[in-house]
Amino acid sequence: MAHTIITTAPEKVTPVIKKEHYFSLSFVLSRVLNSGVIMSIEKNESELKGLEKSIGKLTQSKYVSLFNSYTGAVHAALWGQDIVHGSLTRLEGASDQDQRFASWLGVGLVTDSDVQQGFEKVTVTWDNLPRMEQELQPKLHKAPVLVLDFTELGFGPCASILVNDESVWTKAERLKIFGAFDLKTMWTQEEAEPDIQPGAQFNYRLSPLVAACVKLSLLRRNSGYEN
Numbered sequence: 001m002a003h004t005i006i007t008t009a010p011e012k013v014t015p016v017i018k019k020e021h022y023f024s025l026s027f028v029l030s031r032v033l034n035s036g037v038i039m040s041i042e043k044n045e046s047e048l049k050g051l052e053k054s055i056g057k058l059t060q061s062k063y064v065s066l067f068n069s070y071t072g073a074v075h076a077a078l079w080g081q082d083i084v085h086g087s088l089t090r091l092e093g094a095s096d097q098d099q100r101f102a103s104w105l106g107v108g109l110v111t112d113s114d115v116q117q118g119f120e121k122v123t124v125t126w127d128n129l130p131r132m133e134q135e136l137q138p139k140l141h142k143a144p145v146l147v148l149d150f151t152e153l154g155f156g157p158c159a160s161i162l163v164n165d166e167s168v169w170t171k172a173e174r175l176k177i178f179g180a181f182d183l184k185t186m187w188t189q190e191e192a193e194p195d196i197q198p199g200a201q202f203n204y205r206l207s208p209l210v211a212a213c214v215k216l217s218l219l220r221r222n223s224g225y226e227n
Contacts, residue, residue: 021126024217025154032212044208051206051215052160055148058218059136061162063169066211067176070149071101072204073159076172077119077145080163083107089118117143119161125152129221144168155213158206176204 037047052064067073083089085106091098094109102109107118120143128135139146144165150158163169 018126021154024126028155028213028216028220031216032209035212037209037212047208047212047215048206051211051218054215054218055160055162058132059140059146059162061140061146062164063162063166065161065163065169065172065176066206067159067161067204068206068210069157069204070147070151070159071097072176072202073147073149073161074098074101074119075105075202076175076204077147077161078102078105078107079175080161080168080170080172081118081144082171083118088115090115091118092120119143119145119147121147121149123149123152129153129217132218132221150214153214153217155217156207156210158210158214175202177201 037044048066052066055064056062065073065076067076078084078087078089088108088110089102090110090112091102094102099109120139122135122139124132124135136146144163145168146162148160148162150160161169161172163172
């Protein structure tokens with residue numbers, strides 16, 4: 001008995017980085033890779049602090065915390081506000097990823113407008129990078145925490161949270177291994193803020209190399225690229 005074989009055309013995959021942005025990407029990479037960031041511990045630490053400072057200046061936020069993934073930033077945004085297993089929060093326009101991760105954390109999502117928005121988010125791309133101020137303005141005061149996702153720039157997973165409440169920032173930093181408080185403990189041999197240390201920490205520390213690339217992209221977002 002003959003069998004009919006049905007073939008379908010492969011689904012067209014949209015590239016993450018558009019061709020028109022190749023030069024911007026290569027420019028940043030070449031600048032950073034020739035700066036000695038990879039080899040120098042001191043420069044590595046300054047790149048993380050430099051990116052925090054750049055984001056804080058751009059958004060006029062008092063506290064910035066960096067993460068090596070979007071989900072890490074979401075976890076910290078919720079944990080910092082004590083939105084934990086068994087809690088309810090509201091996320092306008094929550095993606096499938098947001099919904100699945102909230103479910104994994106045991107956080108329920110509701111649409112009730114009386115429930116405070118858990119966080120706002122902005123995905124940073126090469127297309128909206130030059131107009132970041134305009135992109136951010138409507139989001140800055142709609143929720144206590146703003147999540148910026150820089151992953152689509154193409155340097156690697158990278159996200160940050162922005163807050164004006166120091167207690168939220170402190171809890172978020174404590175969630176990640178080798179955050180500000182763990183590094184302080186390493187140097188002083190004294191536990192920093194032990195009363196807010198979570199039961200488990202996560203490997204959410206951002207790569208300094210990725211931080212350097214994102215920082216340079218932000219600093220030159222309104223400049224023409226040079227040879």
